Amino acid sequence: MPKKALSPLRWVRLDNAAKIYPAARRKNWSNVFRQSVTLFENVDTNILKSALDITVKRFPSIAARLRKGAFWYYLQQVEQAPDIREEYSYPLTYMSKEETRNCAFRVIVFGSRIAVEFFHSLTDGTGALIFLKNLVAEYLEQKYNIEIPLENGILDRTAPPSEEELEDCFPKNAGPVAYSRKDTDAWHMYGEPQRDGFLNLTCFKIPVKEALALAHKYDSTLTVFISAVMMKALANLQNEKNPNIRRQKRIKLLIPVNLRQLFESRTLRNFAMYVVPEMDTRLGEYSLEEICSLIKHKMGAEITKKHMSSVIATNVNDEQNPVLRLVPLPIKNMVMKAVFNSVGERKSCLTLSNIGQVKVPDIMAKYIKRFDFILGVQAAAPYNCGMLSFGDTVYMNFIRNTKKAELERHFFAVLQGLGLSATVESNRNER
Numbered sequence: 001m002p003k004k005a006l007s008p009l010r011w012v013r014l015d016n017a018a019k020i021y022p023a024a025r026r027k028n029w030s031n032v033f034r035q036s037v038t039l040f041e042n043v044d045t046n047i048l049k050s051a052l053d054i055t056v057k058r059f060p061s062i063a064a065r066l067r068k069g070a071f072w073y074y075l076q077q078v079e080q081a082p083d084i085r086e087e088y089s090y091p092l093t094y095m096s097k098e099e100t101r102n103c104a105f106r107v108i109v110f111g112s113r114i115a116v117e118f119f120h121s122l123t124d125g126t127g128a129l130i131f132l133k134n135l136v137a138e139y140l141e142q143k144y145n146i147e148i149p150l151e152n153g154i155l156d157r158t159a160p161p162s163e164e165e166l167e168d169c170f171p172k173n174a175g176p177v178a179y180s181r182k183d184t185d186a187w188h189m190y191g192e193p194q195r196d197g198f199l200n201l202t203c204f205k206i207p208v209k210e211a212l213a214l215a216h217k218y219d220s221t222l223t224v225f226i227s228a229v230m231m232k233a234l235a236n237l238q239n240e241k242n243p244n245i246r247r248q249k250r251i252k253l254l255i256p257v258n259l260r261q262l263f264e265s266r267t268l269r270n271f272a273m274y275v276v277p278e279m280d281t282r283l284g285e286y287s288l289e290e291i292c293s294l295i296k297h298k299m300g301a302e303i304t305k306k307h308m309s310s311v312i313a314t315n316v317n318d319e320q321n322p323v324l325r326l327v328p329l330p331i332k333n334m335v336m337k338a339v340f341n342s343v344g345e346r347k348s349c350l351t352l353s354n355i356g357q358v359k360v361p362d363i364m365a366k367y368i369k370r371f372d373f374i375l376g377v378q379a380a381a382p383y384n385c386g387m388l389s390f391g392d393t394v395y396m397n398f399i400r401n402t403k404k405a406e407l408e409r410h411f412f413a414v415l416q417g418l419g420l421s422a423t424v425e426s427n428r429n430e431r
Contacts, residue, residue: 011076012061016170016315017270018121022066022073022100023336026379028197030095033125033386034374035132036115039367043109044143045084051138052081052107055131058157061166061269062122062131066100071329075122078103086110090199090427092376092399095119107135112369114139120270125355125373125386126258127268129153133360140367152359164266173263174316175309183347186278187238187249188381191402199377202408204396205423206415208389214420218292223354224299226387226396227253227277228291229418233410234349235281240410245282252278253295254348257303258356273311275302276348288418341380351375355388370395377401 014022021031056063060077067076082103087110095104095117104119114136118128130153137148138157148154194200208222215225234251242248256272265271277298279286286294301307318324324332358371373386374397387396398408405426415422 011067011074012064012166013168014073014075014121015168015269015271016312016319017124017272019072019319020336020340021119021121023333024340024379025097028094029379030100030376031120031379032092032095032117032376033120033128034091034115034117034372035125035128036113036372036374037132037136038369038372039112039114039136040369041367042112043114043139045109047143048107048109048114048135048139049081049084051135051142052084054138054157055135056081058134058155058159058161059131059268060161062105062118062127064104064122065102066104066119066121068101068329071325071327071332073121073329075104082107084109087113087115091115091201091374092117092199094197123268124258124270124272125256125353126260126272127270129355129358129371129373130155130268136368137360137364140364144367146363148364149361151361154361154364161268162266165268167265167267168269169259169263169265169267169271170312171316171320173259173305173309174313175306176313177310178314178317179307179310181314183276184250184252184278185346186252186348187234188346188349189234189237189383189402189407190241191382191400191404191406193382194401194403197401200400200402200405201374201427202398202400202405203372203425204394204398204408204411204415205425206394206396207421208392208394210420211394214418218289220292220296222389222394223255223356224292224295226354226394227255227295227352228288229414230350230352230385230411231277231279231291231295232286232288232414233407235279235286236410236414237407238281240406248281250278250280252276252348254351255295255299256351256353257299257308259308262303262305262308273308275299288414346380350378350381350383350385352385352387355386358388358390365391372397374399383407 064075064077085108100119106117108115133153137154215222255275259271277295355373371390373388375384375386382402383400385398
């Protein structure tokens, strides 16, 4: 039987990181990402609807709509779960302002797959994964009459959310000195746009053991190693498109960092910052060993409380500026959008976001075939990439809005050169 629903929380302020997303969106771009799980059996949508009714009450800051105030946006919990949708021809279709006003997330079913797409103001990849895990746990309990233990991110869905889960962790962790936003621009890929807004999705399935063995060979973590392969592929693609080395731009990769462990937080709202390793290809060709070392030292130097607190302070100081706080929302949006355009995506080639190893309770795992994490494309560049590992496989999802799979081709070539096997899946559109 479905569990008793909780009383809804009426509204919460946007966290510090969430404020930029409503301001930065535009007519053909919204910052939306997807978390999905594929089961071994087709989804019963009636049971999933019942599970969703319970789950939305447990996560009031995620199961929410985006509302507009005089000075800031805020999130208001949805009164009831949204309708479950059928899959589109491609993931992450544009989420309009009207849609986010009604409900800023979607639940989509296709065969045995349950996908949830989130407007980024709701949460980050870690919070979204907790939401998805609990939706699937509730579904499996109702369908198979099993009891799933409260571990590996599975929460008591009859209990109210804790204050820690709803906390905006940025202000209290802001350091005394703000970090400078000055930075160099990165090389940006280009290509013939895919018509009708179609998004091409390519998934690389890589054996975890093989990838880890190579990562250890280069004295690196899996994230560092895969990031190095990506930067090598980007450099090779730039050489192909622009052989004149003197006119090349820096290869820069934006790698999100989950701050929860660093600052001992249990928040389910946005709580991530970024590390941006770079290499100047005008100085010559970089070996994979050199790139791994570059990324490893960059991450080691910057993934510290002191450094991250200074980066947090940069954003928090702007938000707490007494003059800016009194500025009407439309003017704030103009300012934040200008900042995003000047110091946001121009500073990296693409984002490579690694959720890491996904774990669920053993009784739950036997029903699950795989998880996937898909980012939306950037506002001004054609690619992004989300990855995670589940079981014995790494799942890397490349998404692009151009016709030719140029980066994917170079990435696969680097893998082959290393002797690393990979299976490739695609929703390739031949139009």
